[in-house]
Amino acid sequence: MPVSAPEDVFPGVSRETRNRLQVYADLLRKWQPAINLVGPRTLPHLWTRHFADSAQLHPLVPPGARTLVDFGSGAGFPGLVLAILGVPEVHLIESDQRKAAFLREVARATGATATIHAVRIEQVEPFPADVVTARALAPLANLLGFAAPFLAPGSICLFPKGQQAEDEVSIAAKTWNITVDRIQSVTDSSASILRVSEVSRA
Template sequence: MAVRTALDLDDVIMARLDAYLALLAKWQARINLVAPKSLPEAWTRHVLDSAQLWPLLEGRDGPLLDLGSGAGFPGLVLAILGRPDVTLVEADRRKAAFLQEAARVTGTQVSIQACRIEALTPIRAGIITARALASLESLLHYAQPYADESTLYVFLKGARAEEELTTARKRWKMRVDKAPSLTDARGVVLRLEGVTNA
């Protein structure tokens, strides 16, 4: 399998990811977790898309806060791959229930907070991630109560990433590294550091 090769996964991790995707397909029939047309390509579209963040987190300590986790991408995938101290934040209680069940089925230790981002009990995150949640400016606004200047932000963005960066830079100072997405020719992974108000 191309995804297994790309991620260099062992049998245990593969089995956990297989169980996760099987559960996703089962729950998708009841609640809309992902775009239905993406299910046949879930390994690439969701797992690899999330897992491509793994090497960008190397050497970074501290809790990982995944905003608007939805079906668990990227936060739950990163936890399954071995990232410790992951908190998934999801306001939709049905999706949060799915995340609880996915964590149980895969044997993954994560904290799941079924609340709006603004209502989250304050924590200091070393890393903040998000995928398909909001504009970059909005993401930085949501993240600020849980971040400091040392926090690393890693966001999966689409074709409008440059436009979003231009808008965000009117309000925020930041160091930006961009990497092309492995799963979307128009997508980019933004790695932001030193984020402060402009």
């Protein structure tokens, strides 16, 4: 049976945070008919497929991290969820103007500390980020190309990946020097989160 409430997925967070996530979910369902924010078949499983899948990155964000950049944010997963969960400064990069408008509305309605950049990734003037995220955007090698200008010493990347994760790591290792930790997804037994650090061109 589809999970339909934030308390079922986020039992450990405050009621205020759950309420903000509920506002987010309500807005997504309201905007979905006009903008294809998520796959229609995933809507009945919104809380597990998108919110919980995004939230599992939160414990992987280093305790001292302040700035997070999320590439190709789309409907805001995972970046906007991480902002609501407390990452101090989140930047969402989304070139689709209608999706960027949705992100602005959710950030306004939830009070999330998120800055929306409604341009292509390459058009954003790079700045140091503690964490870089991206979900279902591009193969790992391409993501590292996007991320490299934003990475400072000690920065990490958190990239949820599916069954092709190992193939992507092998291909990326041909052009990048990277340290990769593989963390099992808690929402999909065939998926993992790649925690990538010490990134430099090979």
